[in-house]
Amino acid sequence: MLATVRSIYRKRRHYKWMYREERKNPYPLPLGKRIRAWRMGFLSGSYLFLDLDRNEPGDYINDRMRFLRLSFLNGPYAEILHNKLLFGEVFRRHPDIVPETYALVRHQSVWPMCDTEHVNSLEAILELLARKGRLVMKGTRGFGGGDCTILEDREGGVAFSGTVLSHQAALQKLGSRREQIVTEYVRQAAYAREIYSGSANSIRMLTMVDDETGEPFLARAVHRFGGGERMVDNVTQGGVAAIVGPDDDRLGIGVQIDDSGHPQYIERHPDTGAQITGVTVPHWGQVVDRILGLAREHPYLPYIGWDVVVTDDGLRILEGNSNSGVLFTQFHGPLLADPRVRRFFERRRIL
């Protein structure tokens, strides 16, 4: 009985997310096509992005599956991925893999979370910022980069994702937000900075477990680049997505969503003009091995969307996603075309 109530409650919440996403869709789509999209389980935005007028919808993971079923794949252990503080706590035992978490901020209180830097007040955060130059502040919950702020130490104040505030106003703002963690700012590798330096350009690496062998595999890796003056690399908000690997370490063709919601295939970044297609991701083989190694060490999480930033000397994982957005990972082709992916979802009754 309790399990049923819990399941209904969760489904209601996911339906609500789905409804909210549908309402946010700014792109024009005739009512007939909208209804067709909904009947096939897609939001109208996804229908446009995936060009389902021309492509076969049966090979795509649709939004209904994503919102209502994918979040149950990791069972109760999904909480490790939902909560960013918890994610850091679990994965920090692997050396040099997650950015350092310096402090937890809640209701004006600051608790130190790091052995080397004792950050226990709002003032101490600003002192640390003065030393480090940049820090990241993000909500312990939430996804899509919406609750992520880059703090920068600038002359005469502190920049919150580009907006400069005075010292006093910064203190007030730091303490006035919901539960946040203050983490290290990860400097991405030169190739990514050259393409677009205004955001942390991360790679979404989707790992699943192959039920035949029991081993994890990389289902898809998509490199995202920011765009449109935003400091996050969200593809539906002006960014670009380019497929990478698994065997080739060069970036493939980039996809950008145009003003009408249709995908445009591009080889250069639309804002900077920098070449994307063909650019080599440094030490890609090691990045894949490391991520698969982590998936192997945490087999109770069979489905993870890792957000990885490649640095000059390795990689950092910004977060893991349990309910990974599969939309932009399918811009370059449907996920279910891979028999291992189809088998994974079929066995877990997602399809």
Next chain:
Amino acid sequence: MQLVSLARNSYRKRQYLGWLIHDERTNRRPIPRAERMRAWKLGFLSLTYRMCQIDRFGPQNYVTDRMRYLRTPFLNGSYAVVLDDKLIFNEVFRRHPGLLPETYALLRRDRVVPLNSDRVCSHDDVLKLLERKHRLIIKPTTGGGGGNVVLLEQRESGASWNGEALGPEQIRSRMKENRDRLVMEFVEQARYAREIHGASANTIRVLCLWDDDENRPFAARAVQRFGSPATAPVDNITQGGLDAAVDLETGRLGKGARMTPEGRPEFHDHHPDTGARIEGVVVPHWRETLSALLAVAEKYPNLPYVGWDVLITDDGFRLLEGNNMSGLWMFQVHGPLLADPRVRRFYERRGVLG
């Protein structure tokens, strides 16, 4: 949004209220209805009312069961899951070397998920591991009170499941039961505890609270539990075990309290089943244990309220688990918690009292 959060809160409170009622109903001891009513009016379960002798000492300085069930579960907020789920607990705390017992695998119905470098991937691997280690612990990832904890032993005649000799096929089929369970290392407890009652893992529950003024945790109270033949392989005190207060400064044990069939406390200076002395025994390396435990707790300010279960070994200690909604009568049978101003302040500031 407020409505949703209200509904969520009500749903959770309903769950804890359900437990409260369940725990009252499972108290089958012959307690007159009037006494039960008196206990309920004051916010206590009849079991706590009798064990803590509220009729004799008055309720003023005691944390009631109403507070415990309806308010303390929320003190750790969304991080309660770290304590409620033993796999997540293990994943969070295993970064501290030597702190936890080794966890080898997760049993999920037909599947065995390996959790460390031993790569225990099947039920056969568990049996092979048992042959090498001789003793293993299997415990559910959720649930408290030591219920459903299994001691798997390799004996000369074959394997045994909580003392019951079973063939490999029967053990395999028992491992396939519905609940998620962990296969863990068996930790050998220190000699002093083996001598008092060797058939159970005799743990110490340390109640740690966060001091907002000092911005660090402190130990509010610690009790050493001892099992009995009825509770082995665990030390559950409602089923016949004893608990003795541990002096936080010296580690010296006080008298062991045991529940009589009528549900009243009975204080023993010797273990009634083994005859071994309890009162006056000093827990080995207690100061080091407590300071190491507090050093770990200090790294988790997001967990301000934890009942840690610690097993003292010959060369240190192991942390078996943390409890989000620790039972309190095991502490309060030795005196009310709120008599300590720091403890009272903690509960007051976090809205548990009043």
